[in-house]
Amino acid sequence: MNxxxxxxxxxxxxxxxxxxxxxxxxxxxxxxxxxxxPDVIVVDTDLATWNRLFELISLxxxxxxxxxxxxxxxxxxxxxxxxxxxTAGWVRSVWVWPDTGLEWIIRPxxxxxxxxDVDLHQIQxxxxxxxxxxxxxxxxxxxxxxxxxxxxxxxxxxxxxxxLAYDPAYDxxxxxxxxx
Numbered sequence: 001m002n003x004x005x006x007x008x009x010x011x012x013x014x015x016x017x018x019x020x021x022x023x024x025x026x027x028x029x030x031x032x033x034x035x036x037x038p039d040v041i042v043v044d045t046d047l048a049t050w051n052r053l054f055e056l057i058s059l060x061x062x063x064x065x066x067x068x069x070x071x072x073x074x075x076x077x078x079x080x081x082x083x084x085x086x087t088a089g090w091v092r093s094v095w096v097w098p099d100t101g102l103e104w105i106i107r108p109x110x111x112x113x114x115x116x117d118v119d120l121h122q123i124q125x126x127x128x129x130x131x132x133x134x135x136x137x138x139x140x141x142x143x144x145x146x147x148x149x150x151x152x153x154x155x156x157x158x159x160x161x162x163x164l165a166y167d168p169a170y171d172x173x174x175x176x177x178x179x180x
Contacts, residue, residue, distance in 0.1 A: 020133050020164065020175045022126040027180035028151070028163050029129070031120040035152025038163065040104070040136070042114040042145045049143055050079030050111065056142040063097040083111050098135045101128060117152075133164070133173040140166035 028034055042049070054075065057064055066075040069090050076082045082092075094106040102123070106116040123132045140147040148162035163177040 020129060020173055022129050024175050025129065025163065025177075028177050029120050029123055034120070036120045037117040037152050038120060039150045039152065039154070040116045040118060041148050041150065042139070042143060043112070043148075045112055045114050045143075045145065047079045047083070047111055049145065050082065050108075050114070052143050053106075053114065053139070054079065056139065057096055060098065060138075065095040066092070067095065068092045079111070082108055098138070099131050102131055102135060104135070133166075136164065136166040136173050137171070140168055141171065144168055 054077070057075070064075050065072045067073075068085075075094060076085075092108050094108065096104045096106065098104060102118065104116055104118055106114060109115055118132065123129055136147050136149070145168065147166040149164040150160055150162050154160040161176055164173055164175055166173045
């Protein structure tokens with residue numbers, strides 16, 4: 001079966017995207033065995049990429065919160081505002097809910113990379129996996145970038161293969177990790 005994201009949480013058939021099967025990723029998505037917050041990473045970004053991300057969040061109407069200086073603030077209008085602020089040791093995060101059952105936490109550490117997490121407790125079963133894959137496809141297609149998902153605390157810098165990746169050249173999410 002093939003899927004494509006229409007709106008957050010709604011699935012329909014589309015011939016261009018191969019469905020990732022729960023039975024294949026199930027062990028990798030075990031929050032107890034493999035960490036509960038896999039890293040979702042987009043590399044080679046710049047302010048324009050971050051601005052496209054902000055536009056996507058806004059256009060989709062995804063609920064969001066910007067946490068900075070121990071309080072929730074409005075999400076900056078532009079990436080230049082986000083990265084133009086002196087953080088002086090304060091941790092910043094952007095919390096986004098692209099679906100009622102999916103929480104995405106973006107950690108804006110640098111302009112060159114979008115580093116974020118999702119909660120594996122929310123991605124248990126085929127239906128939730130479909131929503132997650134649709135989300136990856138939506139973000140990757142909007143940014144025109146590859147979106148990679150790594151086990152919690154691992155990354156390409158450590159020589160690890162991503163569990164999943166959306167590649168805009170193929171317009172699909174692929175399971176890359178292989179058997180557990």
